[in-house]
Amino acid sequence: MGVRAQQKEKTRRALVDAAFNQLSAERSFSSLSLREVAREAGIAPTSFYRHFKDMNELGLTMVDEGGLTLRQMMRKGRQRAEAGGSVIRISVDTFIEVLESNPNVFRILLHERSGTSAAFRAAVEREIEHFISELAHYTEAQAKRTPELARAQAEALVILVFNAGASALDIKRSERKALADQLVLQLRMVATGAEALQQKMDNRA
Amino acid sequence: MGVRAQQKEKTRRALVDAAFNQLSAERSFSSLSLREVAREAGIAPTSFYRHFKDMNELGLTMVDEGGLTLRQMMRKGRQRAEAGGSVIRISVDTFIEVLESNPNVFRILLHERSGTSAAFRAAVEREIEHFISELAHYTEAQAKRTPELARAQAEALVILVFNAGASALDIKRSERKALADQLVLQLRMVATGAEALQQKMDNRA
DNA sequence: AAGTTGAGCGTACAATTGTACGCTAATTTA
DNA sequence: TAAATTAGCGTACAATTGTACGCTCAACTT
Numbered sequence: 001m002g003v004r005a006q007q008k009e010k011t012r013r014a015l016v017d018a019a020f021n022q023l024s025a026e027r028s029f030s031s032l033s034l035r036e037v038a039r040e041a042g043i044a045p046t047s048f049y050r051h052f053k054d055m056n057e058l059g060l061t062m063v064d065e066g067g068l069t070l071r072q073m074m075r076k077g078r079q080r081a082e083a084g085g086s087v088i089r090i091s092v093d094t095f096i097e098v099l100e101s102n103p104n105v106f107r108i109l110l111h112e113r114s115g116t117s118a119a120f121r122a123a124v125e126r127e128i129e130h131f132i133s134e135l136a137h138y139t140e141a142q143a144k145r146t147p148e149l150a151r152a153q154a155e156a157l158v159i160l161v162f163n164a165g166a167s168a169l170d171i172k173r174s175e176r177k178a179l180a181d182q183l184v185l186q187l188r189m190v191a192t193g194a195e196a197l198q199q200k201m202d203n204r205a
Numbered sequence: 206m207g208v209r210a211q212q213k214e215k216t217r218r219a220l221v222d223a224a225f226n227q228l229s230a231e232r233s234f235s236s237l238s239l240r241e242v243a244r245e246a247g248i249a250p251t252s253f254y255r256h257f258k259d260m261n262e263l264g265l266t267m268v269d270e271g272g273l274t275l276r277q278m279m280r281k282g283r284q285r286a287e288a289g290g291s292v293i294r295i296s297v298d299t300f301i302e303v304l305e306s307n308p309n310v311f312r313i314l315l316h317e318r319s320g321t322s323a324a325f326r327a328a329v330e331r332e333i334e335h336f337i338s339e340l341a342h343y344t345e346a347q348a349k350r351t352p353e354l355a356r357a358q359a360e361a362l363v364i365l366v367f368n369a370g371a372s373a374l375d376i377k378r379s380e381r382k383a384l385a386d387q388l389v390l391q392l393r394m395v396a397t398g399a400e401a402l403q404q405k406m407d408n409r410a
Numbered sequence: 411a412a413g414t415t416g417a418g419c420g421t422a423c424a425a426t427t428g429t430a431c432g433c434t435a436a437t438t439t440a
Numbered sequence: 441t442a443a444a445t446t447a448g449c450g451t452a453c454a455a456t457t458g459t460a461c462g463c464t465c466a467a468c469t470t
Contacts, residue, residue, distance in 0.1 A: 002437075002438070003436095003437070003438095004436080004437050004438070004445095004446080004447080007437095007447080008446090008447065011447080011448085025321070025323065026321050026322075026323075027321060028235075028320070028321045030233075030235075030236070031235070031321060033426080033427065033428085034427080034428065034429090035426080035427070035428080043447090043448065043449090044448060044449050044450075045427095045428080045429085045449095046428095046429070046430090046431095046448080046449070046450085047447065047448045047449070049429080050446080050447055050448070051447090054428090055428095110319050111319050111320070111321075113319070113371075114315050114316050114318070114319055114371060115233070115316075116230070116231050116232060116233045116236060116316075117231075118230065118231075118375075121375060148390075149390070151387075152387050152390045152391050152394070153391075153394065155387070155391070156365060156391040156394060156395070159364065159365060159368045160361060160364060160365075163364045163368070166318075166319055170323075170326060182356075182357050182360070185353075185354070185357045185402075186357050186358075186360070186361040186395075188398065188402065189357070189358065189361060189394075189395050189398035189399050189402060190361070190391075190394050190395060190398055191398065192397070192398035192401045192402060193393065193394035193395055193396065193397035193398025193399070193401065194394050194398070196397045196398070196401055197390075197393065197394060197397060207467075207468070208466090208467065208468090209415095209416080209417080209466080209467050209468070212417080212467095213416090213417070216417080216418085238456080238457060238458085239457080239458065239459090240456080240457065240458080248417090248418065248419090249418060249419050249420075250419095250457095250458080250459085251418080251419070251420085251458095251459070251460085251461095252417065252418045252419070254459080255416075255417050255418070256417090259458090260458095
């Protein structure tokens with residue numbers, strides 16, 4: 001890569017990072033202005049256009065990147081689970097850790113999921129879908145579920161986790177343990193219930 | 206009430222209604238400007254302040270009102286359920302109907318739940334909490350659950366319903382049936398799982 | 411009847427926004 | 441080496457925003 005392309009990439013990163021850094025509990029992506037992001041990245045407002053068509057394009061980039069980051073971190077956590085122990089418990093703990101170290105990555109997914117841009121919502125849904133289908137396939141193989149049941153179960157699990165994540169962002173660290181415990185309980189409910197429904201179906205056949 | 210107070214109340218309503226009417230899939234409350242709302246309500250921008258301290262105060266009013274509306278409609282639906290039939294099924298169907306006839310009421314709750322104002326998030330959480338605790342008490346009495354378990358179960362149910370509501374807003378009407386079916390399946394999972402966990406606990410004691 | 415209150419208005423202003431346009435200077439290509 | 445490309449800048453402008461201030465006049469109080 002030439003010197004020029006390298007520098008361009010560097011500036012582009014600066015823009016993405018600047019945007020991520022400006023996110024907080026009080027500041028959503030849609031409340032960021034092009035000028036603010038450019039300022040934080042240390043370039044002139046008009047230079048922004050050399051990298052992104054508009055703020056929308058930057059935002060979609062962030063959603064894609066964020067989803068990828070999250071999935072990578074969760075995958076690493078799953079490896080830990082293979083050493084033994086409750087899959088649910090370990091996954092929840094991993095998720096909380098991921099959340100604490102990358103709050104803004106989670107925030108943009110969380111917020112834009114119910115945002116005003118259809119493109120954003122679709123992008124977030126796509127990321128969440130990755131989680132769901134990964135989990136559904138795992139469950140289908142592992143626990144011998146109907147595809148339909150596995151799908152519904154996986155979706156319920158992911159939704160509950162995601163939702164707890166949103167709450168976790170809003171509370172003190174000391175309260176997070178209780179939240180994690182309740183989440184584990186809920187996930188067990190779903191898993192147990194799915195198992196029971198599956199058996200009822202099997203018996204009937 | 207005097208003529209004067211009456212007129213004031215009327216204008217106040219015009220403001221609230223104007224704001225609700227401007228909400229849509231593409232337009233969130235936080236993207237509304239004070240001037241837009243005033244314009245739609247047919248008053249001068251500065252007159253807005255005679256009714257609300259700022260847009261925040263209007264928004265909180267809307268959340269409270271919206272939550273109330275939703276609860277009232279759901280309660281009406283529950284009466285229908287008392288005539289017999291699956292509580293889950295009827296509740297889900299009611300919810301979908303409520304959603305279709307008041308999309309904007311649901312939207313503001315949905316969006317501000319993950320919004321950037323702590324006050325808004327708290328207000329929405331309060332509304333959702335009403336649903337949860339109503340349901341938890343019902344389940345605790347009806348199905349003889351531990352308070353802890355009843356709470357976790359109720360919360361899981363409400364989250365799943367709420368979440369499905371968000372998806373429902375984004376799809377065609379014809380696809381909503383499938384969504385409702387899957388939701389019912391998920392709710393049954395939770396209910397069945399909670400029952401199983403409860404029995405396991407009872408046996409142990 | 412006289413005095414007070416307050417809802418609504420119009421004007422005004424400083425901020426901030428997105429972005430069009432044309433320039434510069436360094437890199438890349440030929 | 442000469443020409444072409446392009447990342448980044450500065451200037452400029454029209455929109456829009458929230459809100460301070462002071463006025464009016466109908467409704468209410470005394």
